[in-house]
Amino acid sequence: DAGVTQSPTHLIKTRGQQVTLRCSPKSGHDTVSWYQQALGQGPQFIFQYYEEEERQRGNFPDRFSGHQFPNYSSELNVNALLLGDSALYLCASSLRVYNSPLHFGNGTRLTVT
Amino acid sequence: GENVEQHPSTLSVQEGDSAVIKCTYSDSASNYFPWYKQELGKGPQLIIDIRSNVGEKKDQRIAVTLNKTAKHFSLHITETQPEDSAVYFCAARASGAGSYQLTFGKGTKLSVIP
Numbered sequence: 001d002a003g004v005t006q007s008p009t010h011l012i013k014t015r016g017q018q019v020t021l022r023c024s025p026k027s028g029h030d031t032v033s034w035y036q037q038a039l040g041q042g043p044q045f046i047f048q049y050y051e052e053e054e055r056q057r058g059n060f061p062d063r064f065s066g067h068q069f070p071n072y073s074s075e076l077n078v079n080a081l082l083l084g085d086s087a088l089y090l091c092a093s094s095l096r097v098y099n100s101p102l103h104f105g106n107g108t109r110l111t112v113t
Numbered sequence: 114g115e116n117v118e119q120h121p122s123t124l125s126v127q128e129g130d131s132a133v134i135k136c137t138y139s140d141s142a143s144n145y146f147p148w149y150k151q152e153l154g155k156g157p158q159l160i161i162d163i164r165s166n167v168g169e170k171k172d173q174r175i176a177v178t179l180n181k182t183a184k185h186f187s188l189h190i191t192e193t194q195p196e197d198s199a200v201y202f203c204a205a206r207a208s209g210a211g212s213y214q215l216t217f218g219k220g221t222k223l224s225v226i227p
Contacts, residue, residue, distance in 0.1 A: 033214075040220075042117075042218050043202070043217050044217070045216070090156055099144070099164065102147070102215065104158070105156050106154070
């Protein structure tokens with residue numbers, strides 16, 4: 001049973017560029033959430049997608065956008081990258097049932113230079 | 114919004130001893146409290162969770178307790194082993210329509226000394 005998979009594992013971008021990160025949820029899961037984890041900090045909620053729509057959004061600017069596909073996989077896009085966007089980006093999947101446990105992938109390490 | 118405080122930030126214990134990590138939350142409407150273990154280079158892994166209608170939950174060497182009145186919850190690991198060494202995060206989720214996000218603490222780095 002495949003867990004949550006994310007790609008790429010590492011990425012280096014230049015300030016001002018755009019980046020797309022990808023996530024495939026755990027088999028049977030239909031809901032995808034994205035979190036940003038800065039070094040030495042806990043994950044921070046970016047947004048959650050269900051039925052191809054953004055269901056809830058955290059305190060992140062519009063430069064952060066996402067998409068969910070009919071097969072439940074998801075993408076996170078970040079435009080106009082800032083140095084402060086350097087972090088580990090985590091994807092988590094769950095069932096649509098309220099309080100369904102989140103299962104995280106191993107993340108994408110983004111470095112902005 | 115919800116705020117979760119976690120203590121201590123680092124914890125060292127001898128192998129075989131117990132470890133306790135404590136968290137407090139601010140939103141009295143929060144009703145779901147998971148704990149995650151994160152090893153180096155990996156994503157957080159759910160190790161145990163508790164809902165607000167339960168005061169304690171145990172799974173082998175791991176237990177979680179919840180005090181809704183005081184708004185705090187704790188993780189207890191007994192008979193610690195070197196493989197328990199990792200960063201542990203507590204989290205809370207508020208109740209109510211439209212509340213799907215988890216708010217995490219800043220983490221506790223646990224070191225188990227052989």
